Amino acid sequence: MTMALITTVKERCRMCYTCVRECPAKAIRIVDGQAEVVGARCIACGNCVRVCSQQAKQVAQSIDQVDDLLAGNLPVVACLAPSFPAEFTDVPYRQLVGMVRSMGFSAVHEVSFGADLVAREYRRLLAGRNPHRFIATSCPAIAGYVERYHPELVDSLAPIVSPMVAMARAVRHLAGKEIAVVFIGPCIAKKAEADSPLLDHEVSAVLTFPELRAMFSRAGVEPSQVEPADFDPPHGAVGGVFPIGRGMLQTAGISEDLMTGEVVATEGRVRTFEAIREFVAGDLGARLLEALCCEGCIMGAGINSDLPLFNRRRHVRLYAAERVERLDTKAWNRAMDELGELDLSRRFAPDDQRVAAPEAATLARILRRLGKHSVEDELNCGACGYETCREHAVAIYKGLAEHEMCLPNTIDQLRVALKEVEQSKEQLASAQEALMHSEKLASMGQLAAGIAHEVNNPLGVVLMYAHLLLDESSPDAETRDDLQLIAEQADRCKKIVAGLLHFARQNRVIRAEANVCEMVDRLLKVCQIPKNVSLRVIHELDNPVARVDRDQLGQVLTNLVSNSVAAMPSGGKLIVRTAGNHETVSISVADTGCGIPEENRQKIFEPFFTTKHIGKGTGLGLAVSYGIVKMHRGDIHVESNADPKAGPTGATFTVILPRDVDDEAADEPKGLLEAEGEQV
Numbered sequence: 001m002t003m004a005l006i007t008t009v010k011e012r013c014r015m016c017y018t019c020v021r022e023c024p025a026k027a028i029r030i031v032d033g034q035a036e037v038v039g040a041r042c043i044a045c046g047n048c049v050r051v052c053s054q055q056a057k058q059v060a061q062s063i064d065q066v067d068d069l070l071a072g073n074l075p076v077v078a079c080l081a082p083s084f085p086a087e088f089t090d091v092p093y094r095q096l097v098g099m100v101r102s103m104g105f106s107a108v109h110e111v112s113f114g115a116d117l118v119a120r121e122y123r124r125l126l127a128g129r130n131p132h133r134f135i136a137t138s139c140p141a142i143a144g145y146v147e148r149y150h151p152e153l154v155d156s157l158a159p160i161v162s163p164m165v166a167m168a169r170a171v172r173h174l175a176g177k178e179i180a181v182v183f184i185g186p187c188i189a190k191k192a193e194a195d196s197p198l199l200d201h202e203v204s205a206v207l208t209f210p211e212l213r214a215m216f217s218r219a220g221v222e223p224s225q226v227e228p229a230d231f232d233p234p235h236g237a238v239g240g241v242f243p244i245g246r247g248m249l250q251t252a253g254i255s256e257d258l259m260t261g262e263v264v265a266t267e268g269r270v271r272t273f274e275a276i277r278e279f280v281a282g283d284l285g286a287r288l289l290e291a292l293c294c295e296g297c298i299m300g301a302g303i304n305s306d307l308p309l310f311n312r313r314r315h316v317r318l319y320a321a322e323r324v325e326r327l328d329t330k331a332w333n334r335a336m337d338e339l340g341e342l343d344l345s346r347r348f349a350p351d352d353q354r355v356a357a358p359e360a361a362t363l364a365r366i367l368r369r370l371g372k373h374s375v376e377d378e379l380n381c382g383a384c385g386y387e388t389c390r391e392h393a394v395a396i397y398k399g400l401a402e403h404e405m406c407l408p409n410t411i412d413q414l415r416v417a418l419k420e421v422e423q424s425k426e427q428l429a430s431a432q433e434a435l436m437h438s439e440k441l442a443s444m445g446q447l448a449a450g451i452a453h454e455v456n457n458p459l460g461v462v463l464m465y466a467h468l469l470l471d472e473s474s475p476d477a478e479t480r481d482d483l484q485l486i487a488e489q490a491d492r493c494k495k496i497v498a499g500l501l502h503f504a505r506q507n508r509v510i511r512a513e514a515n516v517c518e519m520v521d522r523l524l525k526v527c528q529i530p531k532n533v534s535l536r537v538i539h540e541l542d543n544p545v546a547r548v549d550r551d552q553l554g555q556v557l558t559n560l561v562s563n564s565v566a567a568m569p570s571g572g573k574l575i576v577r578t579a580g581n582h583e584t585v586s587i588s589v590a591d592t593g594c595g596i597p598e599e600n601r602q603k604i605f606e607p608f609f610t611t612k613h614i615g616k617g618t619g620l621g622l623a624v625s626y627g628i629v630k631m632h633r634g635d636i637h638v639e640s641n642a643d644p645k646a647g648p649t650g651a652t653f654t655v656i657l658p659r660d661v662d663d664e665a666a667d668e669p670k671g672l673l674e675a676e677g678e679q680v
Helices: 018-022 047-051 063-070 093-102 112-127 140-149 151-156 163-175 189-194 209-219 247-252 269-281 309-326 329-338 360-369 389-397 407-472 480-504 516-526 550-566 621-631 663-667 672-679
Strands: 006-008 028-031 034-037 057-059 076-080 107-110 180-185 205-208 263-267 288-292 512-515 533-539 545-548 572-580 584-591 635-641 650-658
Touching (some): 006 034, 018 028, 018 047, 047 057, 063 076, 063 180, 063 205, 063 209, 076 093, 076 163, 093 107, 093 209, 107 112, 107 163, 112 163, 112 247, 112 329, 140 189, 151 269, 163 180, 163 189, 180 189, 180 209, 189 205, 205 209, 247 263, 407 480, 512 516, 516 533, 516 545, 516 572, 516 584, 545 550, 545 650, 550 572, 550 584, 550 650, 621 635
Parallel strands (some): 076 107, 076 180, 180 205, 263 288, 533 572
Antiparallel strands (some): 006 057, 028 034, 512 545, 572 584, 584 650, 635 650
């Protein structure tokens, strides 16, 4: 079987990896988050169909094939699996046989007789003293698993056909070979078995019970509308319990003697494949391993019943007991004798689907990509569908899995991505704030230029005549105080206009190599630091050299120190610190003053904003400093606390400048708006 009997409806696949977890053959490949069945690896056990809550797994249908057989020239015989009482609990068996006949089948046989034949073959196999160990082959999924994943055990597969094939050979022997045989049962793997080239298509087609129900529904066949009928002979005996776990042993009269341990029987995905692994290792210590992939055939993926396991067992048991009680023993013995020499042997062939495990270095590299850098990182949570992180890594190497299947690693990556998104959001908010600030500065710059141009000349005349009148007045003149006030206020206006001109004009950054530490020390010597303010200078720069405009940077530092001193009228501590790395240098000015209230922090770099009393400041110092820093392609930010309840009050301004930028770009004359626009 190279094409998958089971396919995925991608629109329904929700990437839960349940099918990966339940597939004993690991025949599920994840591609772009979608689960697809690898036909060559699939043993058609149907576990993925059974566990998929989204009905995303679709089984290949044989209804059209059966329709063609029924429309052909050959008689078509239906062989009903002995598990049918667990499916058709609402239909008496005679009505069911009548319904099947009404579909056009020439005869309806129960495969329980084929189970009787197979059971006899197993008695013969174990009757001799042959020390060879065997794995029973009644379950085609188990045989397919051994062929693909333990090809070295193919010779250990019991060379006996399944009850399905045994019944097909018996019917052909009794009715002639010119017939078509359709098996109806609960097993998807029977479809693969029927198509095996090693069996020469002795079974023409396989229907699951849901497919039979679909044919009934399409044809409008109801139990009340058909003539009741019995199965065609030969009738089965104890083989009716074959679909129940250990049913084959009871049919064959073989005891699973716990004292001798010659026979071991098991069923279900976990126990069965664990038993096979122990068989491979030689630890099982049994001559016969009778294993069923499902919890008995009554739990097969081709059965559509809501009944739990033991309720299904009860229905099969009651029907089998009733048939045995009414069995014509003489007729059964005659049929068994007539078919005593019927060839029920078969052979199996290796179909190795194993992929060599990766080397240790390759496995470690895959694990690292999964975020597993040490054994402690291997959580083995099973969310990916594999029991361990290493199994997942091996599956990735084999092309069956993807890195994104690791839920813990995906969550970690999402956390990192979310953090990056948050940082990007903060950067965007900062950029928007800087853009708004730039627009304000540009507007104020234009306004300042106009005001400075219009006011500067008449102000100069007022200032000149005020000083002339002051010089000409006698010391005891009544107007001297008034003239003194006029001169002082005119001087103040002159300073404001000068600040406006400095703010509005196009500045040119003239860079030159400078020792930042020496520059800071020299500027602090000329700054007026009150005696009640203690100054501490900390240099943490390994390389103090940077290309900056010394004069403009000096103006920034002077403004920051002046503001810090003004914030500590009662004294305090002033700390100036230099630091940086190989790309940037930073200068921070920290004080223990009153701090900046939260509502004012967004305004401190706006022109004319000041908290100082009238006559004490123009509100241009920080705005000018902001523009100088931005023209240096740098940044300036503040941290402050103005609430004594929240901790020590104070403010720290930090200027971060690049050590060097492109000379040509840096030397281009730019106005404040242009410099800001580029920075933003």
